[in-house]
Amino acid sequence: CDDDESGDRASSSASESAEEGQKLTNLRVPRGVVRDILLRSIPPEWIRWGATLKDFVEDSDGxxxxxxxxxxxxxxxxVGADGVRSGVRKASGAAADLKSGELRYLGVALCTGFTxxxxxxLSGQGFYTVDGTSRMFTMPFQAACAETGTPERSMWQLSVRVDEAEARALAGAPRSEVRKFVMKHTEGWHEPVAAMFEHTDWEQAWAGPLFDREEPPTSKADAKAKPHMALRSPKSRVVCIGDAAHPMSPFKGQGA
Structure with a gap:
């Protein structure tokens, strides 16, 4: 861990490769690869591309x-596995008087890209850098392939404390504005931060506010403690999972 001369910035790196004699305990797989694996296991006729749920009607049989x-x-x-702004969750609220709870802004804008x-x-490892207001980490994303000439790619993620209005504006801004935002908040940082951004495809970058939501009740006793959030019947044939049920701030690849 190194501090700059003023002592207000610190960075550290951690190798993806296990140290000698140490076992690897996890495997990082890009979500796009996971989706492709799942997609190949599902009959094509089961998938409806471009379809949007408007409502549902539940009965005892289905x-x-x-x-x-x-x-x-x-x-x-x-099963509503459709993210933080779940259509299934929204339809559940209309159909069953389920007050879904408001999304809570966490005071942080998130920017993600690939270099x-x-x-x-960056080679086979990643690093963290923090300065008290902004935080960035990197991790390996895609290995180099000699046969196709594909270079090694790393993912970077920058989180910055800003107000909600600025974070929402960033989400709808052109990618050129996102780049300016990122460069502004990492100005003067150590190498290879600036060079990473020079080798980033900004059209693939993402930026926006970070949210979570109060945990929904999981029992009758819990529901009494949260009267503003109804408890759906355990016999229901409709359920939300993941971020649709309970979005949380990201930690090690978990959360929205």
């Missing part, structure tokens, strides 16, 4: 899923 184009799909169960810069701090 669920009628109503799409925005008017189509109705009959299902045994409906193909080759540097010792």
């Amino acid at each position: 669920v009628d899923v109503i799409l925005d184009n008017g189509d109705v799909i009959r299902a045994t169960v409906l 193909d810069l080759s540097h010792p701090l």
